[in-house]
Amino acid sequence: MTSLIWVRHGQSTANVAHLLQGQSEGELTEIGRQQAQQLGQHLRDFKIDHFISSDLARAKETAQIIVEQINLPLELSPHVREWKVGHLDGQPAAALENAFEMSAVSKADYKPENGESLNDLRNRAKGFCDQLIQQHTGKNVLICSHGDFIRMSFSALLDRTLEDALTIELHNCSYSILENDRNGQWHLKSLNNRAHLS
Numbered sequence: 001m002t003s004l005i006w007v008r009h010g011q012s013t014a015n016v017a018h019l020l021q022g023q024s025e026g027e028l029t030e031i032g033r034q035q036a037q038q039l040g041q042h043l044r045d046f047k048i049d050h051f052i053s054s055d056l057a058r059a060k061e062t063a064q065i066i067v068e069q070i071n072l073p074l075e076l077s078p079h080v081r082e083w084k085v086g087h088l089d090g091q092p093a094a095a096l097e098n099a100f101e102m103s104a105v106s107k108a109d110y111k112p113e114n115g116e117s118l119n120d121l122r123n124r125a126k127g128f129c130d131q132l133i134q135q136h137t138g139k140n141v142l143i144c145s146h147g148d149f150i151r152m153s154f155s156a157l158l159d160r161t162l163e164d165a166l167t168i169e170l171h172n173c174s175y176s177i178l179e180n181d182r183n184g185q186w187h188l189k190s191l192n193n194r195a196h197l198s
Contacts, residue, residue: 002133003140003189004157004178005046006150009054009062010035011172018093022085022115025057035173035197036062040069042196043142043175048072050136053144054080062173063144072142079128082146086115108162118152118162125149126156133180150176157186173197 010032014021028036039062048070053063055076067074088095103110111117116124132141145153147170155165157178169192170176177190 002137002180005048005140005142006153006176006178007039007142007144008147008150008170008172008174009059009144012058015172020085020088020091020093020096022082022089023056024089028058028061032172033065036065038196038198039173039175040066043070047140048142049139051075051142052077052080054082054146056081059144059146066144079124080143080145080149083121083148084116086112088112088115121148122152122155122162125152129153129157158188
């Protein structure tokens with residue numbers, strides 16, 4: 001059985017300001033660092049074979065704080081970066097909804113200038129997951145990433161629509177667990193778990 005433990009990064013300055021933050025760099029708030037510390041302490045009780053994180057600063061810093069608690073090598077990867085929202089990066093979160101409404105295409109196909117569509121993101125997430133599972137079959141893998149990347153990974157692995165996946169709530173430094181059975185079917189064992197956060 002392969003187990004994927006998905007972690008969303010700690011609270012960032014952009015989260016507090018309600019700004020879109022795709023693949024731009026951003027830093028954690030002090031609360032975000034505390035969240036990562038609490039999550040790392042909680043994860044000490046987990047058997048984890050491999051740890052991979054987005055190389056964007058807010059995820060990388062979260063992962064580095066966790067590593068201090070679980071004492072595992074950390075692999076940084078650009079493949080688990082957040083949705084590339086292009087010219088909308090740094091704009092108020094409402095700008096994305098406005099762009100969806102003004103677009104002549106579906107939400108899944110809308111591609112911000114210099115960005116990627118949600119379909120592109122889902123395909124990127126699926127490609128990452130397929131490769132990860134192939135390389136780490138039967139292992140417990142911890143992945144520190146971003147809200148929309150995690151949602152699209154769930155869409156791919158659990159065969160959920162993009163629209164359904166976008167409604168999944170993922171708080172900062174929450175974790176969710178997916179496990180596959182003998183038939184290769186993926187099941188959601190835990191979602192948005194944040195009992196470790198004070």
